[in-house]
Amino acid sequence: MAQRPRSSSSSCTNALCVVGAWAVLASGSFAGEISGLPNGQPWSAQQPPAPLEAIRPSPSYRPPPPPDYRAALAQLEARAQQQGAAEGSLIVLKTKPYFAGPDPAKRVAAGRLLPGSTVFVLQRTGDWVEVRIEGWQQDGVAPLVYALAGRRILTATLEPLAQPSVTRHQSVVAPDTEQVWHQVSLVGWVKGRDLVSESAGFWSYAAELHAATCSICHPLPAPSRFPANNWTAYLKAMRRNIGLSEDEYRVLLRFLQLNASDTRHIDQPSRLTATRREGRIP
Secondary structure, eight states: OOOOOOOOOOOOOHHHHHHHHHHHHHHSSGGGSOOOOGGGOOSOSSOOOOOGGGGSOOTTOOOOOOOOHHHHHHHHHHHHHHHTSOSSEEEEOSOEEEESOSSGGGOSEEEEEOTTOEEEEEEEETTEEEEEEEEEEETTOTTEEEEETTEEEEEEEEOTTTGGGOEEEEEEEOTTTOOEEEEEEEEEEEESSSEEEGGGOHHHHHHHHHHHHTTSSSSOOOGGGSOHHHHHHHHHHHGGGSOOOHHHHHHHHHHHHHTSTTTTTSOOOHHHHHHHHTTOOO
């Protein structure tokens, strides 16, 4: 696995996370996914963020011409159709359900995968693909799988029927919060569409989405400006100024979190690292 344990900067309590997790599953939308502490405080015990006013709209700012990120997404969708969920590691383009099995008797949704998440192909049966999902869970928060320990970068949600199938591989204790995080994996079945190889340019698309969306009202903020957990609250505060679909919003949030001040030096998917080298990420 590419991820490795890191200390947590989250000050979330288990009870609060469980309440927020079930709000996600019950709402049908990820807009309610855990984004901060009571009274609007962002998730960070160690790294207080810069004032929100620093990235609010500026009356004197004139934005540059935005990249056509939707054209880039259309190209990715075409490549996904051409590739047909080939073997290897694949990136999820759109929020999609996964199931216990491909046959009709098992076609009950076991959870949902978030855009930008990586899955690993195990086998194919017709239009269905068996994939392995990897990530981290906070102890006592069974409905959610995150990309990194201590960083609330949402990878997948789990319905109750899928939770017993999760395998734990190792556990770490975050020294700053004393929270326990478990490295986990599980297996599910998905339809073989909207899955693209890492080499197809997903992170270049995400970089274009960032450049087009986050420079409308003010100069483009670098993802490294904030820790990963703080980006959730800040992007939510800016959401009224950007016209993104739910999936586009999730891609942008994941891009910012994976390139945040406390995550950009952690091992990441190969093409994300290459996109940084190409100068596409501030």
